[in-house]
Amino acid sequence: xxxxxxxxxxxxxxxxxxxxxxxxxxxxxxxxxxxxxxxxxxxxxxxxxxxxxxxxxxxxxxxxxxxxxxxxxxxxxxxxxxxxxxxxxxxxxxxxxxxxxxxxxxxxxxxxxxxxxxxxxxxxxxxxxxxxxxxxxxxxxxxxxxxxxxxxxxxxxxxxxxxxxxxxxxxxxxxxxxxxxxxxxxxxxxxxxxxxxxxxxxxxxxxxxxxxxxxxxxxxxxxxxxxxxxxxxxxxxxxxxxxxxxxxxxxxxxxxxxxxxxxxxxxxxxxxxxxxxxxxxxxxxxxxxxxxxxxxxxxxxxxxxxxxxxxxxxxxxxxxxxxxxxxxxxxxxxxxxxxxxxxxxxxxxxxxxxxxxxxxxxxxxxxxxxxxxxxxxxxxxxxxxxxxxxxxxxxxxxxxxxxxxxxxxxxxxxxxxxxxxxxxxxxxxxxxxxxxxxxxxxxxxx
Amino acid sequence: xxxxxxxxxxxxxxxxxxxxxxxxxxxxxxxxxxxxxxxxxxxxxxxxxxxxxxxxxxxxxxxxxxxxxxxxxxxxxxxxxxxxxxxxxxxxxxxxxxxxxxxxxxxxxxxxxxxxxxxxxxxxxxxxxxxxxxxxxxxxxxxxxxxxxxxxxxxxxxxxxxxxxxxxxxxxxxxxxxxxxxxxxxxxxxxxxxxxxxxxxxxxxxxxxxxxxxxxxxxxxxxxxxxxxxxxxxxxxxxxxxxxxxxxxxxxxxxxxxxxxxxxxxxxxxxxxxxxxxxxxxxxxxxxxxxxxxxxxxxxxxxxxxxxxxxxxxxxxxxxxxxxxxxxxxxxxxxxxxxxxxxxxxxxxxxxxxxxxxxxxxxxxxxxxxxxxxxxxxxxxxxxxxxxxxxxxxxxxxxxxxxxxxxxxxxxxxxxxxxxxxxxxxxxxxxxxxxxxxxxxxxxxx
Numbered sequence: 001x002x003x004x005x006x007x008x009x010x011x012x013x014x015x016x017x018x019x020x021x022x023x024x025x026x027x028x029x030x031x032x033x034x035x036x037x038x039x040x041x042x043x044x045x046x047x048x049x050x051x052x053x054x055x056x057x058x059x060x061x062x063x064x065x066x067x068x069x070x071x072x073x074x075x076x077x078x079x080x081x082x083x084x085x086x087x088x089x090x091x092x093x094x095x096x097x098x099x100x101x102x103x104x105x106x107x108x109x110x111x112x113x114x115x116x117x118x119x120x121x122x123x124x125x126x127x128x129x130x131x132x133x134x135x136x137x138x139x140x141x142x143x144x145x146x147x148x149x150x151x152x153x154x155x156x157x158x159x160x161x162x163x164x165x166x167x168x169x170x171x172x173x174x175x176x177x178x179x180x181x182x183x184x185x186x187x188x189x190x191x192x193x194x195x196x197x198x199x200x201x202x203x204x205x206x207x208x209x210x211x212x213x214x215x216x217x218x219x220x221x222x223x224x225x226x227x228x229x230x231x232x233x234x235x236x237x238x239x240x241x242x243x244x245x246x247x248x249x250x251x252x253x254x255x256x257x258x259x260x261x262x263x264x265x266x267x268x269x270x271x272x273x274x275x276x277x278x279x280x281x282x283x284x285x286x287x288x289x290x291x292x293x294x295x296x297x298x299x300x301x302x303x304x305x306x307x308x309x310x311x312x313x314x315x316x317x318x319x320x321x322x323x324x325x326x327x328x329x330x331x332x333x334x335x336x337x338x339x340x341x342x343x344x345x346x347x348x349x350x351x352x353x354x355x356x357x358x359x360x361x362x363x364x365x366x367x368x369x370x371x372x373x374x375x376x377x378x379x380x381x382x383x384x385x386x387x388x389x390x391x392x393x394x395x396x397x398x399x400x401x402x403x404x405x406x407x408x409x410x411x412x413x414x415x416x417x418x419x420x421x422x423x424x425x426x427x428x429x430x431x432x433x434x435x436x437x438x439x440x441x442x443x444x445x446x
Numbered sequence: 447x448x449x450x451x452x453x454x455x456x457x458x459x460x461x462x463x464x465x466x467x468x469x470x471x472x473x474x475x476x477x478x479x480x481x482x483x484x485x486x487x488x489x490x491x492x493x494x495x496x497x498x499x500x501x502x503x504x505x506x507x508x509x510x511x512x513x514x515x516x517x518x519x520x521x522x523x524x525x526x527x528x529x530x531x532x533x534x535x536x537x538x539x540x541x542x543x544x545x546x547x548x549x550x551x552x553x554x555x556x557x558x559x560x561x562x563x564x565x566x567x568x569x570x571x572x573x574x575x576x577x578x579x580x581x582x583x584x585x586x587x588x589x590x591x592x593x594x595x596x597x598x599x600x601x602x603x604x605x606x607x608x609x610x611x612x613x614x615x616x617x618x619x620x621x622x623x624x625x626x627x628x629x630x631x632x633x634x635x636x637x638x639x640x641x642x643x644x645x646x647x648x649x650x651x652x653x654x655x656x657x658x659x660x661x662x663x664x665x666x667x668x669x670x671x672x673x674x675x676x677x678x679x680x681x682x683x684x685x686x687x688x689x690x691x692x693x694x695x696x697x698x699x700x701x702x703x704x705x706x707x708x709x710x711x712x713x714x715x716x717x718x719x720x721x722x723x724x725x726x727x728x729x730x731x732x733x734x735x736x737x738x739x740x741x742x743x744x745x746x747x748x749x750x751x752x753x754x755x756x757x758x759x760x761x762x763x764x765x766x767x768x769x770x771x772x773x774x775x776x777x778x779x780x781x782x783x784x785x786x787x788x789x790x791x792x793x794x795x796x797x798x799x800x801x802x803x804x805x806x807x808x809x810x811x812x813x814x815x816x817x818x819x820x821x822x823x824x825x826x827x828x829x830x831x832x833x834x835x836x837x838x839x840x841x842x843x844x845x846x847x848x849x850x851x852x853x854x855x856x857x858x859x860x861x862x863x864x865x866x867x868x869x870x871x872x873x874x875x876x877x878x879x880x881x882x883x884x885x886x887x888x889x890x891x892x
Contacts, residue, residue: 285772
């Protein structure tokens with residue numbers, strides 16, 4: 001399994017001293033795919049990464065780079081001379097160049113394009129017209145395209161040495177590259193040699209529109225039941241296809257991206273990025289959090305007098321805030337899933353809101369009783385128990401309300417609730433928690 | 447796109463009154479796949495869900511149920527009579543019964559098994575021998591199996607009406623069901639009619655072992671470059687295969703599962719579960735959180751005297767704790783990704799730890815200065831500024847340390863750091879934050 005292979009290789013590489021490392025690396029490179037080699041390089045601190053990179057055989061270098069995340073990739077490319085970079089990109093194809101674009105200096109890209117053959121150049125140019133969210137940018141180009149008039153005999157001969165993986169259909173296009181339809185490979189095998197493949201065309205074969213969102217197209221490809229769908233431009237030109245492998249890759253990237261972004265990190269981040277760059281990347285998120293923390297503090301500050309008189313309130317404050325935060329994040333998570341599946345909208349929002357508030361109230365009351373008893377005993381005052389119980393119930397209900405409304409609102413604004421939902425929610429539950437608890441304390445305990 | 451289709455249908459269904467709903471549902475069911483119908487049913491409150499269920503044509507009912515999550519599925523099955531359930535399961539196949547097992551009453555399962563034909567019964571029994579984490583349990587059974595002695599002519603004739611999707615190879619097995627290898631379909635088309643397909647066998651075709659972890663097998667299938675891999679028992683019997691669609695399904699389920707579990711929720715949870723059941727499901731997680739919150743409070747309680755004298759400490763407490771929490775969760779997220787990719791182990795742990803602490807120290811000092819200045823001005827005392835600055839630096843460094851060590855430790859204990867890592871981390875950063883801030887306050891401000 002990949003994870004173990006990578007883990008073993010990294011451990012062995014870093015354990016063995018000096019010259020022996022080369023041997024370990026060599027045998028790993030020989031037995032593993034470029035993807036695994038890329039993962040191993042990412043796991044090495046910068047100096048080791050650069051040292052091991054030089055050992056990778058030339059023909060493997062580009063495939064390995066393609067599989068690396070952008071930041072660790074830049075570490076390698078930055079220390080290469082212009083000559084070395086040009087040698088590396090000597091026969092680069094369009095797909096590879098598109099993937100590495102962000103990491104390569106402009107003049108290297110220009111020179112590579114100059115040397116590229118016309119066919120690859122056309123692929124590159126047409127992909128370039130779409131932005132990085134569009135399927136037109138990420139269509140893959142291992143597909144077989146034929147004119148409709150080709151005979152079955154010719155196609156059979158051409159197919160004999162093998163076809164790209166997931167070739168269940170061939171694509172029909174005019175000499176100008178206009179998409180005309182698809183023909184299933186199995187139909188071709190049962191047809192007479194003299195038949196023109198255009199006559200075997202599948203009716204109503206689905207396709208993807210190049211400007212559409214690449215993530216939605218990946219989902220669509222998976223749900224289509226086909227192993228690949230053609231990607232077609234606004235002018236009907238066949239640009240490439242999205243196959244199941246590409247679709248899986250894109251879904252995985254999206255989920256890694258979401259996970260990293262929810263902590264204010266970049267998906268392309270290097271495990272061994274420089275201290276300065278890493279600190280810089282993370283500072284913004286810390287700053288945003290600081291603002292929300294100061295906001296909460298400001299609300300606490302309103303009750304300075306009360307806190308001075310009843311110090312137990314200061315001790316128990318975090319309990320009220322965090323119970324609200326947890327209850328809210330449970331609702332939030334359920335709603336985010338529902339939104340991602342298309343299951344939540346105006347029509348069922350009210351029912352859902354009522355249900356969540358009821359759930360919140362029930363759990364709120366249950367835990368309020370427990371917390372109230374503990375607080376009463378701890379500080380030997382029943383009134384404090386009542387104050388914290390009321391605050392817990394109110395905060396958990398407010399959390400349920402926010403847990404439903406915040407993600408729905410963010411979604412309406414076309415913001416991804418999985419990214420900022422949780423920060424906004426805990427700001428709300430912190431403030432509501434502090435204000436109700438300290439407010440009730442001022443009224444009943446002072 | 448699926449999400450929009452589902453959203454539109456749910457909205458329309460809940461907006462249109464009474465009898466017209468039936469029409470809306472009917473046209474939706476006719477135009478959409480069972481998966482979309484399942485998503486729509488899940489989006490309806492229980493009464494509506496049951497009403498719309500009765501409208502689904504009989505042959506579609508089982509496929510729709512298979513695509514539903516377990517809790518919403520149970521709502522439907524629970525209100526059906528035994529007769530209706532038996533009619534539903536009349537010709538159920540092994541794969542469907544395995545999927546619905548948890549939701550159906552035992553006597554219905556027994557009766558269905560009695561009526562099942564011997565072939566399906568064998569599939570069911572062999573899958574049953576593996577637990578729900580094993581690939582043996584989830585192997586799918588749309589694959590073509592032939593004896594090695596079958597002639598190319600016969601296979602060609604049998605393949606003519608079409609093969610299951612992603613059929614790039616045929617499987618060879620003995621009459622007892624022992625796996626003998628795979629033959630690529632395209633090779634068969636180029637072979638002479640009289641050839642026995644056994645002679646066309648691919649050398650070294652990879653396979654999955656039935657007791658292996660289903661999630662790892664899914665990853666392995668995707669990385670293999672094949673569109674499906676055979677699943678073989680300990681005794682060499684061919685149990686079925688894992689194809690790309692199943693693999694994608696399993697990866698998606700795993701990621702939904704992780705997201706839900708990180709908030710203490712069950713992936714099978716019903717958006718419209720009953721209030722009682724939902725509250726019950728969530729109570730445990732709230733309880734665990736309560737313990738950690740009380741623990742933090744207990745530490746604050748140690749400084750009651752100090753808080754009484756310097757109430758500003760109570761006001762600023764949450765700032766120290768939350769800056770630590772955020773910084774720690776950034777490190778945690780980076781490490782969790784690294785662990786999932788196999789990139790982190792003993793050999794690079796120390797380098798990583800040093801790097802993360804340096805990043806923490808740099809950001810810690812930066813934000814400590816900002817926070818120190820704000821606090822000094824707010825409460826007109828420079829010493830308070832110094833106290834909070836020191837506490838912030840210490841807590842952010844402690845957070846970096848915990849952000850590396852906690853997930854690595856959990857991973858060593860075979861616990862998923864994506865689930866419990868964050869709760870443990872924030873408990874640590876809360877406590878360290880409160881103790882250093884209030885402790886320094888006691889020393890310097892009282």
